Amino acid sequence: MAPTYHTDTKSPTKSVSLLKVPCASDTVVFEPLQLPSLENTALLPWNALSVLTDPWPGLWAANFQLELEGTTWIQEIVDMIEQNGDVAKCQRAIIQHRHPFIEWARPPQPSGVEKANTMPSPRTLRTHLPTQLLPPSFWENNCKFLYVARNAKDCMVSYYHFQRMNQVLPDPGTWEEYFETFISGKVGWGSWFDHVKGWWEIKDRYQVLFLFYEDMKRDPKCEIQKVVQFMGKSLDETVLDEIVQETSFEKMKENPMTNRSTVPKFILDQSISPFMRKGTVGDWKNHFTVAQNERFDEIYRQKMEGISINFCMEL
Numbered sequence: 001m002a003p004t005y006h007t008d009t010k011s012p013t014k015s016v017s018l019l020k021v022p023c024a025s026d027t028v029v030f031e032p033l034q035l036p037s038l039e040n041t042a043l044l045p046w047n048a049l050s051v052l053t054d055p056w057p058g059l060w061a062a063n064f065q066l067e068l069e070g071t072t073w074i075q076e077i078v079d080m081i082e083q084n085g086d087v088a089k090c091q092r093a094i095i096q097h098r099h100p101f102i103e104w105a106r107p108p109q110p111s112g113v114e115k116a117n118t119m120p121s122p123r124t125l126r127t128h129l130p131t132q133l134l135p136p137s138f139w140e141n142n143c144k145f146l147y148v149a150r151n152a153k154d155c156m157v158s159y160y161h162f163q164r165m166n167q168v169l170p171d172p173g174t175w176e177e178y179f180e181t182f183i184s185g186k187v188g189w190g191s192w193f194d195h196v197k198g199w200w201e202i203k204d205r206y207q208v209l210f211l212f213y214e215d216m217k218r219d220p221k222c223e224i225q226k227v228v229q230f231m232g233k234s235l236d237e238t239v240l241d242e243i244v245q246e247t248s249f250e251k252m253k254e255n256p257m258t259n260r261s262t263v264p265k266f267i268l269d270q271s272i273s274p275f276m277r278k279g280t281v282g283d284w285k286n287h288f289t290v291a292q293n294e295r296f297d298e299i300y301r302q303k304m305e306g307i308s309i310n311f312c313m314e315l
């Protein structure tokens with residue numbers, strides 16, 4: 001498809017990723033996670049979960065990770081940091097097993113919560129949940145969160161291809177149809193706009209490291225160093241360089257512990273679109289028409305009015 005974009009890239013966009021790491025509350029007595037069964041809700045359009053207003057009051061978490069786009073990337077970075085750059089240790093299991101996905105519940109597989117309950121504290125967990133659906137105990141226990149935001153246009157494109165290949169999510173339809181679906185927020189984990197605003201607005205009240213996918217692409221070493229500091233670690237320059245290398249898109253695409261090659265085709269059909277697809281900034285220009293771009297920029301302006309986030313649209 002020929003690129004059909006216009007050159008005004010001023011308006012911001014984004015996507016989301018979160019991650020939680022060790023914190024002082026890890027010295028507190030550990031109690032198991034207690035989440036209700038999500039079997040009947042996990043596959044619904046994510047907005048359906050908003051009916052759970054005070055979802056999981058019993059939850060206690062020592063270490064916590066959240067994400068929406070760039071999740072796998074930040075997960076691998078965090079694990080590499082936790083393992084002090086030891087590549088072999090990061091090969092101990094596929095990434096989905098290293099960091100339980102707390103809203104995952106598809107029997108007969110153990111749910112994300114069940115997996116989390118078997119882990120000693122401190123734990124790193126993964127979720128795409130918006131702030132209002134996060135169990136209150138995460139806030140109450142002073143957990144640390146890493147949130148990776150990605151510009152909305154690239155996020156839309158990436159999510160579209162993910163939904164095409166993900167056989168447990170509804171078919172996204174044509175690109176034109178998906179464009180409308182995404183704007184209306186009727187996608188997994190809800191509206192991009194609300195998700196980003198929610199995490200942006202609470203970031204200074206809690207221990208949230210708000211990262212941008214585009215910054216991670218532009219200067220991975222600098223962003224990884226921020227994560228190291230946030231986790232309260234200190235690493236040699238050589239280890240840092242090793243982590244930058246090992247968490248590059250090219251390396252992670254070839255790595256069976258991160259590229260989802262072990263996930264059965266009836267869940268992720270990578271012959272339709274690879275999980276590690278392009279990993280670039282600006283692929284939206286290969287998808288958006290000029291008309292779509294102009295319309296999106298206007299919607300973005302309205303929905304993000306008063307929010308001081310600036311997203312990079314191309315490198």
Ligand SMILES: Nc1ncnc2c1ncn2[C@@H]1O[C@H](COP(=O)(O)O)[C@@H](OP(=O)(O)O)[C@H]1O
Binds near residue numbers: 070158277
């Ligand atoms: N090391 C890395 N560097 C850059 N992008 C990465 C990456 N690892 C994963 N990604 C990208 O992150 C997106 C998936 O996000 P998540 O892990 O949250 O599901 C995909 O984007 P694309 O579809 O644009 O390629 C994937 O290629």
Ligand SMILES: CCc1ccc(OS(=O)(=O)O)cc1
Binds near residue numbers: 042
């Ligand atoms: C519930 C939709 C979903 C999300 C993610 C999946 O795979 S993975 O965790 O990214 O490997 C599968 C299904």
